[in-house]
Amino acid sequence: MGAKKRYFLFVSVDSLIVTFSIFISYYILVPFFSEYSLAVLGTTSVIILLSHHIYAYIFNLYHRAWEFASVRELVSISLSVTATLITTAVLTYMMFGITFFRLMLITWMMHLILIGGSRMTWRVFHHHLKGRRYNGSRMVRTLVVGAGKGGTMLIRQMLDNPTMGMNPVAIVDDDEMKRNMEVAGGIKVEGNRYDIGNLVNKYDIRKIVIAIPSLSKRELNRIHSLVNLEGVDVLIMPNIEDVMSGRLEVNMLKQVEVEDLLGREPVELDMEGIEEQVTDKTILVTGAGGSIGSEIVRQIAKFQPRRILLLGHGENSIYTILEEVLDQKNENISYIPIIADVQNRKRMFEVFEKYRPDMVYHAAAHKHVPMMEYNPIEAIRNNIIGTKNTAEAACHYKAKKFVMISTDKAVNPPNVMGATKRVAEMIIQALDKDCEDTTLVAVRFGNVLGSNGSVVPKFKRQIEGGGPITVTDPRMTRYFMTIPEASRLVIQASTLAEGGEVFVLDMGEPVKIVDLAKNMIRLSGFSEEDIGIEFVGIRPGEKLYEELLNPEEIHPEQVYEKIYRGRVSESSLQAIEEKIKVFMALNENEVKETLINFVGQEDNGEELEQIRAV
Numbered sequence: 001m002g003a004k005k006r007y008f009l010f011v012s013v014d015s016l017i018v019t020f021s022i023f024i025s026y027y028i029l030v031p032f033f034s035e036y037s038l039a040v041l042g043t044t045s046v047i048i049l050l051s052h053h054i055y056a057y058i059f060n061l062y063h064r065a066w067e068f069a070s071v072r073e074l075v076s077i078s079l080s081v082t083a084t085l086i087t088t089a090v091l092t093y094m095m096f097g098i099t100f101f102r103l104m105l106i107t108w109m110m111h112l113i114l115i116g117g118s119r120m121t122w123r124v125f126h127h128h129l130k131g132r133r134y135n136g137s138r139m140v141r142t143l144v145v146g147a148g149k150g151g152t153m154l155i156r157q158m159l160d161n162p163t164m165g166m167n168p169v170a171i172v173d174d175d176e177m178k179r180n181m182e183v184a185g186g187i188k189v190e191g192n193r194y195d196i197g198n199l200v201n202k203y204d205i206r207k208i209v210i211a212i213p214s215l216s217k218r219e220l221n222r223i224h225s226l227v228n229l230e231g232v233d234v235l236i237m238p239n240i241e242d243v244m245s246g247r248l249e250v251n252m253l254k255q256v257e258v259e260d261l262l263g264r265e266p267v268e269l270d271m272e273g274i275e276e277q278v279t280d281k282t283i284l285v286t287g288a289g290g291s292i293g294s295e296i297v298r299q300i301a302k303f304q305p306r307r308i309l310l311l312g313h314g315e316n317s318i319y320t321i322l323e324e325v326l327d328q329k330n331e332n333i334s335y336i337p338i339i340a341d342v343q344n345r346k347r348m349f350e351v352f353e354k355y356r357p358d359m360v361y362h363a364a365a366h367k368h369v370p371m372m373e374y375n376p377i378e379a380i381r382n383n384i385i386g387t388k389n390t391a392e393a394a395c396h397y398k399a400k401k402f403v404m405i406s407t408d409k410a411v412n413p414p415n416v417m418g419a420t421k422r423v424a425e426m427i428i429q430a431l432d433k434d435c436e437d438t439t440l441v442a443v444r445f446g447n448v449l450g451s452n453g454s455v456v457p458k459f460k461r462q463i464e465g466g467g468p469i470t471v472t473d474p475r476m477t478r479y480f481m482t483i484p485e486a487s488r489l490v491i492q493a494s495t496l497a498e499g500g501e502v503f504v505l506d507m508g509e510p511v512k513i514v515d516l517a518k519n520m521i522r523l524s525g526f527s528e529e530d531i532g533i534e535f536v537g538i539r540p541g542e543k544l545y546e547e548l549l550n551p552e553e554i555h556p557e558q559v560y561e562k563i564y565r566g567r568v569s570e571s572s573l574q575a576i577e578e579k580i581k582v583f584m585a586l587n588e589n590e591v592k593e594t595l596i597n598f599v600g601q602e603d604n605g606e607e608l609e610q611i612r613a614v
Contacts, residue, residue, distance in 0.1 A: 025107040029106070043096075051087045052111075081115065088104070140165055145223060147172075147189050148212065196208070196226050196227055210224070210227065228522050235253040274303055276495075277358075280304070284357035287365065288310035292490075293312070295484055307335075308325075308334075311351065312340075313340070313364070318337045345392075348390055348393045349397075352397040364382070365386075366378060373415060376416045403490065403494045404428050414596065423576065425442045441497040441500065443490045444502055468534040471513050474512075478510060478511060481505065490505075514533065
């Protein structure tokens with residue numbers, strides 16, 4: 001039924017109810033009360049009719065979607081009916097000098113019952129009709145985890161929206177006070193999280209929805225380990241704030257991703273500190289087309305810099321991030337794409353001379369460990385010489401800060417990639433001593449989920465291809481962090497820089513790669529037998545266990561939430577430059593051993609620097 005027809009239907013029904021309810025109420029009271037004449041009753045009826053439509057307009061009773069009626073709509077009806085009867089009682093007394101409280105009370109109750117009942121009847125009829133329309137589709141038996149606001153909203157949505165294809169049959173909640181209570185739609189709380197397995201078997205559950213939007217990542221991981229059963233799809237609902245603000249709908253459920261399980265709670269950034277160094281400034285991001293570089297661009301854009309320079313060697317990746325940020329249509333920020341190679345010293349100095357950036361985030365690097373084992377000279381050119389070129393250009397043109405993105409693989413590195421990143425850190429520390437106008441720092445963290453070269457996209461491809469998943473060694477462990485979290489912490493660390501530090505991000509607990517593979521198989525709806533896991537042996541240059549810093553090399557107190565300042569050894573810039581010449585003169589077989597030995601001697605041969613208290 002269209003809105004216009006529905007409007008006239010409710011007006012007609014209400015007019016009949018309010019016109020004759022006073023007569024019905026009056027004859028209920030006869031013979032206990034018979035002082036009203038037919039003329040008085042008729043006049044009172046007209047007053048009620050007019051008053052009702054006035055207050056119905058005020059409280060908007062005729063332009064509501066009654067098929068979704070709830071307590072709020074019932075309150076509106078109550079207010080309208082109450083105002084109508086009070087107005088009628090006052091006007092009747094003024095006109096005839098008489099009013100009867102019990103008559104008005106019974107009429108008030110009849111209005112509530114009949115008008116409210118007509119709306120509820122509409123809702124029941126609509127729900128029944130819609131249910132019949134979709135009863136041909138297969139409704140999946142669903143269990144909901146969480147009987148709070150999120151779970152209640154979700155169950156209502158399932159019942160009112162058969163197109164979701166889910167039939168809620170039970171709910172679990174850890175609050176014992178809710179045990180055996182019925183929530184929306186009569187769905188009963190039948191246990192806590194540890195009863196999920198039994199309930200799945202009891203009700204033949206095929207879908208589980210975790211409806212606790214405020215759940216911490218750690219708790220989500222614990223609950224997921226209980227609900228991750230074979231043959232059962234596991235979904236989570238969006239954040240309740242996004243639902244209440246209208247950004248997302250309750251029924252926008254999504255599959256649990258590995259990022260949901262491995263990610264940590266978001267860190268509250270020092271917004272004022274970041275705004276002070278970024279807002280209305282020129283920011284250069286090298287490697288802006290890469291995983292970390294592009295995310296730094298997205299995060300930095302929130303603080304309204306004047307210009308963001310997107311520098312990268314690959315035109316396709318720079319084009320992609322440029323198109324993405326231009327789609328945001330933020331006219332206050334100027335995005336400038338720069339195709340340049342950090343190995344080209346002359347070109348880097350040209351860029352700095354032309355744009356004079358205030359801050360530099362240096363994310364350009366070769367990061368793939370096995371690839372760099374085969375190409376050590378390129379790793380030295382890009383990771384060491386490229387960093388030196390960019391940092392020296394920043395010093396020469398007096399950029400305020402230079403932040404180098406480093407890696408946990410720079411700790412005791414047995415591989416080329418890690419060793420080159422450690423030498424790059426040494427260059428940053430050495431340059432900071434001689435550079436008065438520019439503060440240079442490095443930020444070190446582990447693997448980021450979903451980045452180029454990460455195991456997560458690789459495992460996804462292998463699962464899509466039917467398997468098996470290839471894992472190097474069952475003992476292999478790694479630290480993981482989401483790309484947005486890593487980028488936010490890099491930006492935050494840059495505000496804390498005093499010069500020459502190597503900041504270390506708290507990566508949480510290390511994750512066994514084989515456990516990650518098993519999780520991803522289950523999240524994809526398969527069993528280990530379906531996909532399989534094959535151990536292929538450690539690749540060239542890989543370590544079984546990654547380190548962020550040795551225990552004695554890290555300051556025991558955080559300088560900010562999840563950010564530590566490391567104690568690491570330093571070398572003179574002259575010594576590093578001499579060593580780079582040696583590296584470039586060696587062949588590929590000789591350079592690997594010489595490079596790794598140099599880093600090991602530098603890190604182990606000097607006393608650890610005592611750092612200033614923050």
